Amino acid sequence: MRWEKKGFIFNSDGKYDWSRSYAGGPIVDMISDKVWRIYYTTRDAENHSRPSYIEVEAGNPKNILYVHDKPLLDLGKIGTFDDCGVSVLSTLDYQDKKYMYYLGWTVRNTVSYHNSLGLAISEDGGKTFRKFSEGPLLSPTYKEPYCNGASFTMLDGDVWRLWYTSFVGWEVYDNHPEPLYNIKYAESKNGIDWERNQIVSVDFVDKNLKGGIARPSVMKENDVYKMWYTYRGAYDYRTNRDHSYRIGYAESKDGKVFVRMDDKMEIDLSDEGWDSIMMTYPHVIKYDGKYWMFYNGNTFGKTGFGYAVSEG
Numbered sequence: 017m018r019w020e021k022k023g024f025i026f027n028s029d030g031k032y033d034w035s036r037s038y039a040g041g042p043i044v045d046m047i048s049d050k051v052w053r054i055y056y057t058t059r060d061a062e063n064h065s066r067p068s069y070i071e072v073e074a075g076n077p078k079n080i081l082y083v084h085d086k087p088l089l090d091l092g093k094i095g096t097f098d099d100c101g102v103s104v105l106s107t108l109d110y111q112d113k114k115y116m117y118y119l120g121w122t123v124r125n126t127v128s129y130h131n132s133l134g135l136a137i138s139e140d141g142g143k144t145f146r147k148f149s150e151g152p153l154l155s156p157t158y159k160e161p162y163c164n165g166a167s168f169t170m171l172d173g174d175v176w177r178l179w180y181t182s183f184v185g186w187e188v189y190d191n192h193p194e195p196l197y198n199i200k201y202a203e204s205k206n207g208i209d210w211e212r213n214q215i216v217s218v219d220f221v222d223k224n225l226k227g228g229i230a231r232p233s234v235m236k237e238n239d240v241y242k243m244w245y246t247y248r249g250a251y252d253y254r255t256n257r258d259h260s261y262r263i264g265y266a267e268s269k270d271g272k273v274f275v276r277m278d279d280k281m282e283i284d285l286s287d288e289g290w291d292s293i294m295m296t297y298p299h300v301i302k303y304d305g306k307y308w309m310f311y312n313g314n315t316f317g318k319t320g321f322g323y324a325v326s327e328g
Contacts, residue, residue, distance in 0.1 A: 017265065019283035019309065019324040024290055025077050026070055027320025028058045034087050035068065036061045040317025041166070041231070041297045042310040045107055045114075045142060050074050051081065053142060054310065055088075055116070056321065057103040064091060065101035065121060069142075075304060077323055088145050089118065089136055097122060097132040097152045105133075106168045107142065114138040115207060116145055117169050120152055127186055127193045131163045135208065148208070154180065159214055162186075165197055166231040166297075169207065176204035177271055179217050179232040179243065189251035196226045199245060201272045217274050218245060218266050226250055229264070233299045234271075241271040244309065246296040247278070253294075254315070257285060261296035263311060283324060290319035297321075 025042075028035045035058040043055040054077070055069045066087035073079040092098035098120030105117045116136045124130050132152035136145040154164045165181030182200040186193040199218040202210040220226050227250040234243045243266045249259030265281045266274035286292045291313030298311045307326040313319045 017280045017282060017307070017326050017328060019281070019326045021283070021286070021291075021324045022322065023078065024320060024322040025072070025310075026054070026056070026080060032085065034058070034060050034066050038065070038317045039320045040065075040312055041103055041105070041299075042312070042321040043104055043106060043299050044301050044308070044310055046074065046301060046303065047071075047141070048074070052077060054321075055104045055107065055142075057317070058087075059101075063101075065103050066090065067102060067104035067116075067118065077308075077310075088116075089147065092120065092147075092150060096120075096150050097130075097155065098134055100129075102134070103166075105166055108169060108171055110171060110207065112139075114142040114145075115169070116142075117153075117167060119166055127195070131165045131181075133164055133167055133180065153208060154202075154210060154212075157212070160212065162195075162197075168232040168234050170234055170236070171207070172236065172271065174205075176207045176210075177234075178202040178204065178210055179234055181230040181232075182216075184226065187250065194251050196228065196250060198226075198229045199232050199243075199274075215272050217268070217272060218243065218264075218276060221276065228253075228261075231297045235300065235302060236271070237302075239269070241268040241274070242266075242300075243268070243274055244281075244298045244300045246298060248294075248296075255293060257293055260285075260294035261316075263295050263298050263309070290314060291322065 038059045040057045045053040071082040089102045101121030103119040133154035135148040138145045162183030167180035170177045183197045201215040201217045202212045229247045248261045253259040264278040268274040293314040
């Protein structure tokens with residue numbers, strides 16, 4: 017699957033207090049044959065994240081038609097799972113409503129952060145959202161003692177499918193705890209209550225050499241589930257090109273356990289510029305017979321997002 021990079025699309029210009037920097041985790045909603053809405057996550061001066069969106073011309077996303085001037089969701093009440101940040105993960109339409117699954121952020125004393133999965137619902141086509149609850153849909157259990165990270169949700173017939181980042185632990189490198197995670201699978205009958213059976217969808221290539229595998233983006237074609245995701249080394253991945261995030265690919269017949277095929281992703285870091293150190297947080301759509309991948313570059317979205325196109 018050879019990809020052709022098409023370049024940079026958007027980043028925060030820092031003009032709003034709630035959006036001083038970053039445009040992370042782009043999620044594309046093809047709302048019409050003329051307009052795509054791209055949800056993203058931005059940060060304020062205190063590094064707290066909130067989601068917003070832009071609208072672009074369908075098939076020509078460099079042509080930005082509209083930039084929303086407000087956050088879609090605010091921080092949770094103090095002490096709740098999202099009182100330090102809200103990051104958009106995926107959206108889907110259900111019964112004339114739009115569901116947005118999001119990542120809630122809190123901070124801890126021993127590690128840098130803690131994540132849980134939340135839900136917000138829109139009744140006006142995705143222009144405004146309200147939180148479903150003050151508590152998370154997914155949080156640690158006795159079987160999964162660490163946190164749950166970025167996810168992707170699909171309504172597949174009458175089955176709600178969830179692929180989520182599952183932390184397997186933290187390890188200290190150069191006196192700094194680094195998270196290790198892979199991607200697991202869960203199912204639901206209503207998109208709210210999830211059954212987790214610790215099914216690992218995408219695992220480490222070497223179980224003794226763990227790192228980070230996260231941010232799945234899944235589509236189903238001809239009874240094959242296709243997943244794009246991001247992966248990195250265990251340490252020194254923020255500025256080291258050799259350990260930084262790349263974009264991987266996997267396939268599955270049952271949608272639960274995937275076979276990694278990272279070598280099929282014929283795309284690499286640029287020699288210079290906004291995506292020269294890392295490529296991460298992909299979201300892939302199918303349009304006009306082609307695959308369109310929207311992704312972040314250096315520093316996890318601090319340099320904004322762009323896109324690439326593949327004939328498949």
